[in-house]
Amino acid sequence: MKILVGVKRVIDYNVKVRVKADGTGVETANVKMSMNPFDEIGVEEAVRLKEKGIATEIVAVSMGPAAAQETIRTALAMGADRGILVQTDAELQPLAVAKLFKALVAKESPQLVILGKQAIDDDCNQTGQMLAALLGWAQGTFASKVAPADGRLEVTREVDGGLETLSIALPAVVTTDLRLNEPRYASLPNIMKAKKKPIETLTPDALGVDPAPRLVTLKVAEPAKRLAGVKVKDVAELVDKLKNEAKVI
Amino acid sequence: MSVLVLADHDNASLKPATLNAIAAAAKLGPVHVLVAGHGCDGAAAAAAQAPDVAKVLKADAAPYAHPLAENVAPLVAGLARGYGHVLAAATTVGKNIMPRVAALLDVQQISDVLQIDAADTFVRPIYAGNALATVRSGDAIKVITIRGTAFPAAAATGGSAPIETVGDAGDAGLSSFLRSELSKSERPELTAARIVVSGGRGMANGENFKTYLEPLADKLGAAVGASRAAVDAGFVPNDYQVGQTGKVVAPDLYLAVGISGAIQHLAGMKDSKVIVAINKDEEAPIFQVADFGLVGDLFKLVPELTAALPPRK
Numbered sequence: 001m002k003i004l005v006g007v008k009r010v011i012d013y014n015v016k017v018r019v020k021a022d023g024t025g026v027e028t029a030n031v032k033m034s035m036n037p038f039d040e041i042g043v044e045e046a047v048r049l050k051e052k053g054i055a056t057e058i059v060a061v062s063m064g065p066a067a068a069q070e071t072i073r074t075a076l077a078m079g080a081d082r083g084i085l086v087q088t089d090a091e092l093q094p095l096a097v098a099k100l101f102k103a104l105v106a107k108e109s110p111q112l113v114i115l116g117k118q119a120i121d122d123d124c125n126q127t128g129q130m131l132a133a134l135l136g137w138a139q140g141t142f143a144s145k146v147a148p149a150d151g152r153l154e155v156t157r158e159v160d161g162g163l164e165t166l167s168i169a170l171p172a173v174v175t176t177d178l179r180l181n182e183p184r185y186a187s188l189p190n191i192m193k194a195k196k197k198p199i200e201t202l203t204p205d206a207l208g209v210d211p212a213p214r215l216v217t218l219k220v221a222e223p224a225k226r227l228a229g230v231k232v233k234d235v236a237e238l239v240d241k242l243k244n245e246a247k248v249i
Numbered sequence: 250m251s252v253l254v255l256a257d258h259d260n261a262s263l264k265p266a267t268l269n270a271i272a273a274a275a276k277l278g279p280v281h282v283l284v285a286g287h288g289c290d291g292a293a294a295a296a297a298q299a300p301d302v303a304k305v306l307k308a309d310a311a312p313y314a315h316p317l318a319e320n321v322a323p324l325v326a327g328l329a330r331g332y333g334h335v336l337a338a339a340t341t342v343g344k345n346i347m348p349r350v351a352a353l354l355d356v357q358q359i360s361d362v363l364q365i366d367a368a369d370t371f372v373r374p375i376y377a378g379n380a381l382a383t384v385r386s387g388d389a390i391k392v393i394t395i396r397g398t399a400f401p402a403a404a405a406t407g408g409s410a411p412i413e414t415v416g417d418a419g420d421a422g423l424s425s426f427l428r429s430e431l432s433k434s435e436r437p438e439l440t441a442a443r444i445v446v447s448g449g450r451g452m453a454n455g456e457n458f459k460t461y462l463e464p465l466a467d468k469l470g471a472a473v474g475a476s477r478a479a480v481d482a483g484f485v486p487n488d489y490q491v492g493q494t495g496k497v498v499a500p501d502l503y504l505a506v507g508i509s510g511a512i513q514h515l516a517g518m519k520d521s522k523v524i525v526a527i528n529k530d531e532e533a534p535i536f537q538v539a540d541f542g543l544v545g546d547l548f549k550l551v552p553e554l555t556a557a558l559p560p561r562k
């Protein structure tokens with residue numbers, strides 16, 4: 001089975017994001033960028049499926065500026081076979097990303113597309129579901145376990161009440177949740193090898209997709225700050241404050 | 250124009266977050282609630298009792314016994330064409346189904362809406378809630394998920410909306426439900442609880458959640474939550490996770506025990522009314538958002554606190 005995995009370049013999860021003074025977005029200059037953590041989990045899952053002899057080829061796909069090449073290289077160092085960059089400096093919203101993926105699916109004919117359940121920048125949690133809809137495929141979202149069985153996939157999903165297991169037809173779209181696996185660190189030899197793996201560059205235009213955003217961002221603002229609280233000296237003082245000051249117990 | 254709300258339910262009753270979505274929808278127009286299920290008269294009747302609901306649409310058929318996105322999304326998309334807005338609570342059901350609906354309608358969904366500024370303008374969190382974006386949608390139908398904590402729940406009873414049966418879109422034949430392992434608990438539901446007691450990596454193991462946190466939660470009538478680290482380590486099930494990529498809670502009182510306060514955790518609880526932190530590290534970032542901080546060993550302080558609390562009324 002051939003697998004496409006999506007790898008998005010986002011502000012590293014450790015960075016304390018700052019809103020720009022002019023309210024047009026967040027500060028991205030001189031900020032550390034990394035692969036979206038859910039996508040690392042996606043790459044890891046694809047590599048494990050290949051190690052088990054289930055996957056035959058893994059294509060890592062990123063969409064965005066030229067610098068997203070680095071994110072693809074990271075995926076290649078983890079074990080993906082080749083990369084595709086859909087290069088654009090324009091803002092891409094999930095519906096456009098899903099349409100671009102659909103065009104790549106037509107070109108590559110994978111059996112499985114693995115995406116992260118959400119990107120930690122826009123926090124949308126949409127692209128996988130949208131892609132499945134556009135393709136008319138099954139979707140296994142928020143996956144914490146993926147097991148091929150009888151030409152289908154058994155996907156265990158993290159849901160509000162606990163876990164739920166579905167059987168879904170292939171081809172399918174799977175989106176990863178945190179507990180699916182623990183991604184590996186790329187070894188130095190694999191990082192060297194990844195430099196020689198091919199990355200194809202395409203454009204939305206070449207894929208016949210109009211990626212124009214549907215949502216206009218009018219303003220980006222900082223949320224209201226919580227006022228700093230106090231340290232209490234002991235349990236008795238805490239109980240007193242909760243009872244008599246905050247009146248919550 | 251009317252607003253369509255996709256109910257999250259278990260066939261017998263509505264999930265509490267559905268009432269938050271109904272409250273948000275009521276700001277936009279007359280509310281119709283779609284209950285897609287199987288043997289779902291109970292849930293439909295519950296929706297009909299919410300005074301903010303003008304009409305309930307009931308699709309009762311085997312393909313909807315479980316909320317499979319492949320089956321429910323075409324039904325919602327088919328009905329959506331008569332509405333200006335389609336909403337659902339940002340529960341795992343809403344998050345799974347609504348983007349599929351949006352793509353079928355060729356519209357860009359607006360996720361996790363916190364505030365409605367106008368019929369086409371919404372505020373939503375980005376970057377784990379470290380920034381709030383105001384966005385305007387140009388799409389003809391707005392497909393939206395609602396962050397429950399931002400909209401006080403609509404009244405559950407007092408109304409009597411008519412229940413209309415709608416046709417089913419059939420089984421897409423792409424997916425089937427095999428089994429679920431749901432956490433059983435007598436406690437209030439995490440996202441609806443008035444008080445939440447959460448434990449982190451500092452709890453050290455799952456046994457300690459039972460020995461230390463549960464008696465405290467019992468005394469407070471609280472729900473129990475956790476950090477990602479506590480879930481990853483297997484101390485408690487996944488549905489306990491509070492945060493950017495878990496559940497978002499905003500109770501009257503949130504107690505963070507042995508939790509450092511990573512931004513991803515804060516994203517899920519920083520809108521709580523009162524925050525208490527118990528942590529042995531006085532530099533822990535959780536203290537920057539806590540109204541009341543207690544520095545020390547949780548294994549000593551939590552039993553003391555449990556003992557000092559008045560018995561539950």
Ligand SMILES: Cc1cc2nc3c(=O)[nH]c(=O)nc-3n(C[C@H](O)[C@H](O)[C@H](O)COP(=O)(O)OP(=O)(O)OC[C@H]3O[C@@H](n4cnc5c(N)ncnc54)[C@H](O)[C@@H]3O)c2cc1C
Nearest residue numbers: 449450451476477478492493494507508509513514529547
């Ligand atoms: C993509 C992504 C998504 C994430 N999503 C979430 C999410 O939704 N929710 C979430 O919570 N995290 C999330 N995280 C993880 C987050 O970054 C932190 O790693 C996590 O919240 C840390 O959990 P913790 O505070 O329990 O553990 P730690 O950071 O290890 O903190 C443990 C704390 O316990 C204290 N402690 C230890 N022993 C004691 C004792 N005996 N008495 C008192 N205090 C003690 C320590 O001082 C420390 O402050 C996410 C991370 C990523 C990358």
